[in-house]
Amino acid sequence: MWKQRSPGQSSFNDYNTFPLPQTQRVQPSYAHGPTFHTQQPLVTGTSVLGIKFDKGVMIAADNLASYGSLARFRDIQRLHPLGQHTLIGVAGDMSDYQWLQKELDALLREEDALALTDSHPSLSPKNIYQLLSNLFYARRSKMNPVWNAVLVGGWDKVKAESFLAYVDLLGTTYTAPTLATGFGAHLAQPLLREAYEAKAGIDGTGPLLTQEEAEKVLEDCMKVLFYRDARSINKFQIATITAEGSTISDSKSADTYWAFAEGLRGYGAQTQ
Amino acid sequence: MLSPSPSLSLLLSNLNEFRNSYDSDNTTFSPQGKLFQVEYALEAVKQGSAAIGVRSATHAVLLTLKRSTGELATYQKKLIRIDDHVGVAIAGLTSDARVLSNFMRQQAMRDRMTFGRAIPVGRIVQSIADRAQTNTQEYGRRPYGVGFLVIGQDETGPHLYEFSPAGTAFEYYAHSIGARSQSAKTYLEQNFESFESASLAELINHGLSALNDTLQQDKSLSVANTSVAIIGPADPAIEDIQHSAAARRGYFRVWENEGVDGLLRAWRRSRGEPEDGPQEEAAPDTAAAAGETTEGQQPSAEQAQTAEGSENAPPGAPAGGEDIDMEQH
Amino acid sequence: MALYSNAPASYADHTSAPIEHRFNPYSDNGGSILAIAGKDFSVIAGDTRQSEGYNIQTRYARKVWQLTDKAVLATNGFAADGNNFVKRVKQRLEWYEHAHHKPMGLKSIARMIQTMLYAKRFFPYYVYNILGGIEEDGSGAVYSFDPVGSYEREACRAAGAAQSLIQPFLDNQIYFKNQTPETGSEPFIPGNLPLSTVLSLVVDSFTSATERHIEVGDGMEIYVVMNKGRTTDDLLDKKKLGPGMEVEELGALGEGGGERTFLVRAALKRD
Numbered sequence: 001m002w003k004q005r006s007p008g009q010s011s012f013n014d015y016n017t018f019p020l021p022q023t024q025r026v027q028p029s030y031a032h033g034p035t036f037h038t039q040q041p042l043v044t045g046t047s048v049l050g051i052k053f054d055k056g057v058m059i060a061a062d063n064l065a066s067y068g069s070l071a072r073f074r075d076i077q078r079l080h081p082l083g084q085h086t087l088i089g090v091a092g093d094m095s096d097y098q099w100l101q102k103e104l105d106a107l108l109r110e111e112d113a114l115a116l117t118d119s120h121p122s123l124s125p126k127n128i129y130q131l132l133s134n135l136f137y138a139r140r141s142k143m144n145p146v147w148n149a150v151l152v153g154g155w156d157k158v159k160a161e162s163f164l165a166y167v168d169l170l171g172t173t174y175t176a177p178t179l180a181t182g183f184g185a186h187l188a189q190p191l192l193r194e195a196y197e198a199k200a201g202i203d204g205t206g207p208l209l210t211q212e213e214a215e216k217v218l219e220d221c222m223k224v225l226f227y228r229d230a231r232s233i234n235k236f237q238i239a240t241i242t243a244e245g246s247t248i249s250d251s252k253s254a255d256t257y258w259a260f261a262e263g264l265r266g267y268g269a270q271t272q
Numbered sequence: 273m274l275s276p277s278p279s280l281s282l283l284l285s286n287l288n289e290f291r292n293s294y295d296s297d298n299t300t301f302s303p304q305g306k307l308f309q310v311e312y313a314l315e316a317v318k319q320g321s322a323a324i325g326v327r328s329a330t331h332a333v334l335l336t337l338k339r340s341t342g343e344l345a346t347y348q349k350k351l352i353r354i355d356d357h358v359g360v361a362i363a364g365l366t367s368d369a370r371v372l373s374n375f376m377r378q379q380a381m382r383d384r385m386t387f388g389r390a391i392p393v394g395r396i397v398q399s400i401a402d403r404a405q406t407n408t409q410e411y412g413r414r415p416y417g418v419g420f421l422v423i424g425q426d427e428t429g430p431h432l433y434e435f436s437p438a439g440t441a442f443e444y445y446a447h448s449i450g451a452r453s454q455s456a457k458t459y460l461e462q463n464f465e466s467f468e469s470a471s472l473a474e475l476i477n478h479g480l481s482a483l484n485d486t487l488q489q490d491k492s493l494s495v496a497n498t499s500v501a502i503i504g505p506a507d508p509a510i511e512d513i514q515h516s517a518a519a520r521r522g523y524f525r526v527w528e529n530e531g532v533d534g535l536l537r538a539w540r541r542s543r544g545e546p547e548d549g550p551q552e553e554a555a556p557d558t559a560a561a562a563g564e565t566t567e568g569q570q571p572s573a574e575q576a577q578t579a580e581g582s583e584n585a586p587p588g589a590p591a592g593g594e595d596i597d598m599e600q601h
Numbered sequence: 602m603a604l605y606s607n608a609p610a611s612y613a614d615h616t617s618a619p620i621e622h623r624f625n626p627y628s629d630n631g632g633s634i635l636a637i638a639g640k641d642f643s644v645i646a647g648d649t650r651q652s653e654g655y656n657i658q659t660r661y662a663r664k665v666w667q668l669t670d671k672a673v674l675a676t677n678g679f680a681a682d683g684n685n686f687v688k689r690v691k692q693r694l695e696w697y698e699h700a701h702h703k704p705m706g707l708k709s710i711a712r713m714i715q716t717m718l719y720a721k722r723f724f725p726y727y728v729y730n731i732l733g734g735i736e737e738d739g740s741g742a743v744y745s746f747d748p749v750g751s752y753e754r755e756a757c758r759a760a761g762a763a764q765s766l767i768q769p770f771l772d773n774q775i776y777f778k779n780q781t782p783e784t785g786s787e788p789f790i791p792g793n794l795p796l797s798t799v800l801s802l803v804v805d806s807f808t809s810a811t812e813r814h815i816e817v818g819d820g821m822e823i824y825v826v827m828n829k830g831r832t833t834d835d836l837l838d839k840k841k842l843g844p845g846m847e848v849e850e851l852g853a854l855g856e857g858g859g860e861r862t863f864l865v866r867a868a869l870k871r872d
Contacts, residue, residue, distance in 0.1 A: 130388035
């Protein structure tokens with residue numbers, strides 16, 4: 001990816017210790033049929049939510065990967081830590097997400113190796129976010145998008161503050177104290193903003209939610225999403241990133257209430 | 273049968289006398305285990321005028337002696353900004369320095385663009401060292417004829433590195449390269465232990481004292497020949513922060529000409545010398561032109577590869593190198 | 602929601618290898634920008650809302666950027682293109698300084714922006730740019746661009762979601778359109794209004810656009826670039842600024858040629 005060798009460069013690696021593979025992996029498209037870029041997501045994850053609280057940031061996502069309307073994989077994780085103080089939550093195409101995991105893990109491993117000699121701190125959440133922004137924008141500009149919407153949560157050790165940002169397949173980026181992708185942008189974001197602003201005020205200068213309060217509002221939002229989003233599942237995880245590092249909870253579910261369904265009339269196959 | 277003409281055989285014998293059979297090809301070791309082309313490249317660094325680097329817990333400073341190639345020429349730039357947080361001092365071939373510093377700027381910008389961060393100093397130095405190393409191992413190439421002192425500041429604090437055309441990069445508390453740099457090194461070795469806790473003004477004074485030791489006896493540091501680069505928080509008492517946004521932000525900045533006057537005065541005061549300095553300043557030493565080195569045999573009007581000027585040594589004589597004037601200091 | 606959108610199959614491009622659907626690489630992120638030139642100053646402003654459809658993505662995203670001590674650029678349209686375009690402009694300015702040891706002048710930046718936009722004529726940056734600042738002769742200037750690089754110098758320009766609301770207002774107030782000087786008095790000359798008047802026009806433009814357009818609101822950033830030696834009293838006098846407005850001077854980026862850049866922030870309605 002960003003370590004790719006440009007055409008015309010030497011056929012050996014930087015240290016002239018081994019030859020680089022010369023095989024042309026990408027065949028010219030005309031001779032072998034159409035070029036397949038990701039045109040539409042196949043196996044998809046739905047909403048990801050994020051909120052800042054007084055000691056850090058939380059990100060929530062459910063455990064479902066859908067194949068169209070089929071609930072295909074019911075126990076996958078859509079939260080992925082990147083080093084000690086950064087974590088991403090990913091919606092959209094799950095194969096693109098797995099590719100992204102592989103690339104980012106490789107990059108971080110390389111950074112860790114370099115840090116062994118110069119003790120330079122690892123990439124900050126902002127650094128990783130900048131990289132993701134460039135990656136997504138570059139791929140959309142090649143008309144070959146990485147079909148995801150990603151929330152990046154983290155703790156900036158230098159500034160001693162939390163970090164929360166969004167990037168998607170178009171390369172669109174933004175930061176805000178509460179964020180949500182997909183259906184969550186419609187259903188959960190208003191609830192998150194309401195809870196956040198109730199304490200912090202509209203200018204964000206007041207006190208932030210506590211860890212317990214933030215977790216509570218995320219669980220409420222996940223419940224609403226489960227009720228209303230047909231591509232969701234009542235099994236989700238919440239990641240918490242603070243100065244101490246990141247943790248990902250075990251899968252949990254919201255208490256749901258379906259008794260009202262008994263009284264509904266006008267749908268389905270009731271006899272009366 | 274043909275026999276070599278007298279003139280040709282004379283030429284051959286002359287060549288054999290002066291030429292080392294292992295020095296035309298940079299990829300072949302001599303039986304003594306030397307790569308002569310690399311050693312000659314190191315000589316090119318020694319011919320360049322001196323550059324000093326010093327570092328404290330808070331600052332890194334470069335101090336250089338500028339040379340003019342002639343009365344009609346400007347003084348050669350010795351200090352190059354790479355990024356807000358990295359800069360270099362050069363000794364050796366300016367044109368090679370231009371290529372390498374341009375590469376460093378690209379590396380620095382690459383990290384700014386992809387990660388939004390200032391490139392870690394050790395890594396940018398390593399990237400040019402790796403480049404220089406390939407030139408010592410691939411047939412048909414020549415080593416760079418320039419050495420760098422690199423200062424920088426990153427999340428692990430201020431740094432000072434030396435880059436050499438042999439492909440090495442080492443970190444130092446204090447270091448010197450170029451003509452008569454051994455004299456400066458002697459000073460630095462005697463004083464470096466106090467650098468860590470030194471203030472910016474003290475650090476610069478040490479650097480100027482070391483630089484002063486590289487001068488020929490009849491020469492002195494002046495606004496015309498001294499340039500200083502600093503990384504770290506500015507000291508308004510000695511720096512003109514009014515006219516440098518870089519200084520106000522603690523970024524790499526260069527002080528030369530009138531800009532270096534305040535630093536020189538502070539240094540002279542610290543040594544108990546007259547603040548105005550010795551009254552000579554007749555003309556920039558025009559004889560410095562003689563210090564040029566060129567790649568070809570003959571100096572010509574269109575010298576492509578000009579060393580950034582060495583001390584006033586006649587051509588052919590050992591230019592101000594390691595082992596000259598040691599006793600005087 | 603581009604994440605799940607599918608453009609009609611008729612978009613298929615028949616000149617290259619067949620591709621099944623066409624991914625739409627663009628979006629519109631709303632918001633508005635404007636700039637007004639004065640005799641010895643220039644004002645460049647934008648709101649801070651970033652939206653997509655009916656969703657507010659964030660209430661604070663920057664659309665106005667200080668490039669040099671004399672130049673400020675505002676971008677509007679597709680935010681990802683805008684951010685990346687500004688990034689590339691800044692990159693070019695840095696290499697210019699490496700090469701020439703001085704910052705690029707305003708009119709050179711304007712021409713450079715034209716060539717950078719036109720270079721992507723067939724996959725354009727979906728961005729409307731407005732460049733403001735101080736010209737070499739000390740005058741305030743505004744340059745406006747279309748997404749593919751067509752540009753001109755003007756006394757004022759509005760762009761973005763609320764262009765159709767703001768530009769007619771500026772035509773009337775800055776260019777004196779539909780106004781007639783009293784008989785016997787001097788003709789109107791656009792581009793000579795005092796700073797306090799210009800600031801009021803900017804604030805009124807954005808507050809009224811916020812009332813009438815859903816994609817405008819949340820906050821406002823007004824950059825004021827002043828020529829060297831100009832008085833700052835008409836900006837820094839607290840009494841002259843509206844309630845809740847704050848001024849901050851942005852320190853010089855270069856050697857300090859005397860030009861000064863100020864950033865005025867103000868809140869806009871969030872509904």
